Each structure stands twice: as C-alpha cells, then as structure tokens.
Amino acid sequence: MERQGEPIEQILGRYKGQNAFVVIEVLSVDPKTQKPLTGRVLAVTPDETEAGMAARKAKHFLIRWVGEIAEVVIV
Amino acid sequence: MPTIPFDARRRVIIVEAVAFALDGRPADLTVLVDTGAVKTGFRRSTLIGLGIDVDAATEFLWVSTASGSLEVPIFNLPQLRVFGATFTNLSVLCLPLPPTVPADGVLGFDVLSKFRLFVNYRRGIVVAEPFNGIWHGMRLVWQAIWTL
Numbered sequence: 001m002e003r004q005g006e007p008i009e010q011i012l013g014r015y016k017g018q019n020a021f022v023v024i025e026v027l028s029v030d031p032k033t034q035k036p037l038t039g040r041v042l043a044v045t046p047d048e049t050e051a052g053m054a055a056r057k058a059k060h061f062l063i064r065w066v067g068e069i070a071e072v073v074i075v
Numbered sequence: 076m077p078t079i080p081f082d083a084r085r086r087v088i089i090v091e092a093v094a095f096a097l098d099g100r101p102a103d104l105t106v107l108v109d110t111g112a113v114k115t116g117f118r119r120s121t122l123i124g125l126g127i128d129v130d131a132a133t134e135f136l137w138v139s140t141a142s143g144s145l146e147v148p149i150f151n152l153p154q155l156r157v158f159g160a161t162f163t164n165l166s167v168l169c170l171p172l173p174p175t176v177p178a179d180g181v182l183g184f185d186v187l188s189k190f191r192l193f194v195n196y197r198r199g200i201v202v203a204e205p206f207n208g209i210w211h212g213m214r215l216v217w218q219a220i221w222t223l
Contacts, residue, residue, distance in 0.1 A: 019174070021120060021174070023124075026103065034093075035091070035103075036103050046174070048118060048119045048120040048123075048174075049119065049120070049123060051120040051123075051124070052119060052120040052121070052122065052123025052124045052129075053123060053124075054124075055102070055120070055121075055123070055124025055125075056123070056124055056126060058100070058124075059100055060100060060101050060102075060103075061100070061101075061102050061103075061124055062102060062103040062104070063102075063118075063120050063121060063124060063179065064105075065174050065175070065177065067174065067175070068175050069175055069177050070173065070175040070176055070177070
C-alpha cells in the first residue's frame with residue numbers, strides 16, 4: 001500500500017522557526033482544488049541549492065521557508 | 076473566472092501557482108504579485124528543483140531593484156499555471172530573493188499584463204481574467220462588484 005504521508009500543514013508546523021527550507025514531496029492532492037494535502041519531507045536545509053537538488057527527487061514538490069519572515073518586502 | 080483569496084494581513088499579495096519541469100513534474104509555488112516588476116522570476120531553489128541548471132545560464136539581464144542593480148540569469152520555464160491560465164516556455168529570471176521573503180518568486184508585468192486584475196485589499200481577494208474579449212471583461216466588472 002502506498003504511503004500517504006502526513007498533512008502538509010502538520011509538517012510545516014513541526015519545523016516552524018527553524019530558519020530553513022523544507023522540501024516536501026507531495027503525495028496526495030485535493031481532488032477538487034488540486035491543492036497539496038499530504039506529503040513527506042525530503043530535506044530541511046537553509047541552503048537553496050541543496051533544497052533544489054532534494055526537490056529534483058520528487059515527482060511533485062513544494063519548498064517552504066520555515067522561519068523569520070520579512071516585515072517589509074520591497075522587490 | 077478565478078477569484079483568488081490572499082492574506083491581506085501580510086500586506087503583500089501572495090497567490091498560488093504551479094510550475095512544471097520539462098519532464099512534467101509539478102511544483103506548487105507561492106508567488107508575489109509585483110506590479111513594479113518587469114519580468115517574472117523565481118528563486119534558485121525552485122528552478123533547480125524543476126531541473127534547470129542555474130549555473131549554466133547563457134543569457135543575463137541587468138535589473139534594478141530598490142537596493143541596487145544586479146545581473147541575473149534568464150531561463151526558460153517549460154510551463155507555469157497561474158490565475159487559471161497556462162504559460163508555456165516562459166522566459167523567467169533567477170532571483171536572489173532573501174529567504175525571509177515569503178514567496179518562491181514574483182509575478183511581473185510579462186504575466187500580469189495578460190490579465191484584467193481587480194484587487195480588493197480589504198477583503199483579500201484578487202479577481203483575474205485573461206483578455207478574452209468584451210464579454211469576459213463585463214464578467215470581471217460584475218465579479219469585482221460582487222466582491223465589494
């Protein structure tokens with residue numbers, strides 16, 4: 001039986017405040033909205049290149065920063 | 076017509092998008108709607124994850140930001156889906172976004188200019204409609220009024 005992983009929000013909550021990129025392989029999506037529901041962690045790293053390389057192993061991925069968020073954003 | 080919610084408490088418009096690698100692998104992204112940006116761009120980690128060799132760029136562009144000018148590489152993104160529309164072979168920048176910017180990339184004029192956009196900042200809603208004729212334009216107006 002294929003592993004369905006754990007809810008994405010739960011994963012991100014676990015690593016909250018670590019100032020790192022969490023790379024998640026998406027294992028299931030909402031059939032209606034196609035939004036990611038569950039996944040598994042591939043890497044937790046502050047390095048962007050490392051995060052990207054880890055994401056290459058996934059069929060479907062997302063990368064989220066868990067840490068300090070800028071108060072003011074000017075791009 | 077897509078009506079997209081965003082968290083207005085963050086004081087930036089961040090929406091969801093999906094990018095696809097050349098082999099069809101999807102990546103779920105969060106992108107900043109940046110009406111001040113000329114071109115769409117993504118983080119290094121996102122582009123690497125999509126199988127792009129970010130150190131092998133052959134094309135570069137000088138961009139001016141609020142904090143100075145810098146030269147950034149340009150890449151071809153196989154596919155991007157945002158606001159219900161699909162962009163194929165989109166030329167995108169590899170942006171050195173600080174990790175503290177809560178997004179994987181920015182949507183610039185090249186993408187945003189393909190839509191009629193209505194933003195309700197108070198309610199945190201973006202209504203986006205591709206330019207598909209007057210009927211769709213009227214629908215946008217109606218939907219924008221509906222979100223007030």
